[in-house]
Amino acid sequence: MQTMTTPGAMLKAMREKPPLVQCITNYVAMNVAANVLLAAGASPAMVHAAEEAGEFAGIANALTINIGTLSTQWIDGMRAAAKAATSAGKPWVLDPVAHYATAFRRDAVASLLALKPSIIRGNASEIIALAGGESRGQGVDSRDPVEQAEGSARWLAERQQAVVAVTGPVDFVTDGAQAVRITGGSALMPQVTALGCSLTCLVGAFAATAPNNLFGATVAALATFAIAGEEAALGAAGPGSFAWRFLDALHALDAETLDARARISAA
Numbered sequence: 001m002q003t004m005t006t007p008g009a010m011l012k013a014m015r016e017k018p019p020l021v022q023c024i025t026n027y028v029a030m031n032v033a034a035n036v037l038l039a040a041g042a043s044p045a046m047v048h049a050a051e052e053a054g055e056f057a058g059i060a061n062a063l064t065i066n067i068g069t070l071s072t073q074w075i076d077g078m079r080a081a082a083k084a085a086t087s088a089g090k091p092w093v094l095d096p097v098a099h100y101a102t103a104f105r106r107d108a109v110a111s112l113l114a115l116k117p118s119i120i121r122g123n124a125s126e127i128i129a130l131a132g133g134e135s136r137g138q139g140v141d142s143r144d145p146v147e148q149a150e151g152s153a154r155w156l157a158e159r160q161q162a163v164v165a166v167t168g169p170v171d172f173v174t175d176g177a178q179a180v181r182i183t184g185g186s187a188l189m190p191q192v193t194a195l196g197c198s199l200t201c202l203v204g205a206f207a208a209t210a211p212n213n214l215f216g217a218t219v220a221a222l223a224t225f226a227i228a229g230e231e232a233a234l235g236a237a238g239p240g241s242f243a244w245r246f247l248d249a250l251h252a253l254d255a256e257t258l259d260a261r262a263r264i265s266a267a
C-alpha cells in the first residue's frame, strides 16, 4: 500500500476523503479558487463574516486566509477564524497579498502573523518584504526572482515556526530545517488572475489531508499546480484557454502521473 509520503499519495488520499477547506479569500479569487479546489477533489467553503468565521473554523478541516481585498470587517473574521483554527489544532495558511503596499495591509498581516499561521504562501516580492527586505513588487504582482527570496523564506520559517512557500517560475518551500525547489508550471500562470490565491487554498486542502506533514503537504500542492500547469499549457492559445484547460488538467491529474512527473529537488 502506498504511504502518504509522496505528492501522488496525498492527492489520492485527499480525493478519497475530500477535506472541507474554509477559504477566506478575496473577491477576485473566490470563484476561481472554489473551482480549483473542486477540480482537484477538495470541498471549498468561502466563509468570512466575523459573526460566523470562527464557528465555521471549528467545522472545517483547514483554513486559508488571503488579504487580497481587505476591509476592517474582513480582518475581524480572519482573526476569529485563525484563533479558532489554532485552538482546535487545525492547520491554517496565510497568503499575504501585496502586504507591502499600504499601512492597512502591513498592520493586518502583522496581526495575522501573531496568530501563528502553520503555512505562509506568497510570491517572491511578498516573502522578501515579510522578512523585512526591500521588495520590488507592484501591487499584487511579483517583480523579484524567487532565488532572491530563498534566504527570506528560510528566515521567516524559523522565526514563525511555519512552512514557507515562495512561488514563481521555480517554487521554493522550507520549514527552516529542510528545503526543496519545484520546477514546472507555465509562464501563462501569472497571466491568469487569482491562480496564486487558488494555490493557497489548495495548500490548505493538502494540509487538511496530511496535518502531520505540512512540509510534504505544501510541496504536494505546489507540485500538483506545476504538473497541471504544464499540461494545460500544451494546447492553450493564451490565458483564456489556459484557464479552463488548467481546471480540466487538475481534474484529470492522477496520483501516478503526479509522482512520475513532479520535479522536486533538495535545496
Ligand SMILES: Nc1ncnc2c1ncn2[C@@H]1O[C@H](COP(=O)(O)OP(=O)(O)O)[C@@H](O)[C@H]1O
Binding pocket: 122, 123, 124, 140, 141, 142, 167, 168, 169, 170, 171, 184, 185, 186, 187, 188, 189, 190, 194, 195, 196, 197, 199, 222, 225, 226, 229
Ligand atoms: N513564469 C512561471 N513559470 C511557471 N510557473 C509559474 C510562473 N509564474 C508563476 N508560476 C506558477 O503560478 C502559480 C502561482 O504563483 P505566483 O504567480 O507566484 O503567485 P501570485 O499569483 O500570488 O503572485 C504557482 O504554481 C507558480 O509555480
Ligand SMILES: Cc1ncsc1CCOP(=O)(O)O
Binding pocket: 026, 028, 029, 068, 069, 097, 140, 192, 193, 194, 195, 196, 197, 198
Ligand atoms: C488582482 C487582485 N487585486 C486584489 S486581490 C487580486 C488577485 C490576486 O491574485 P494572485 O495573487 O493569485 O495573482
Ligand SMILES: [Mg+2]
Binding pocket: 097, 122, 123, 140, 196, 197
Ligand atoms: Mg498572490
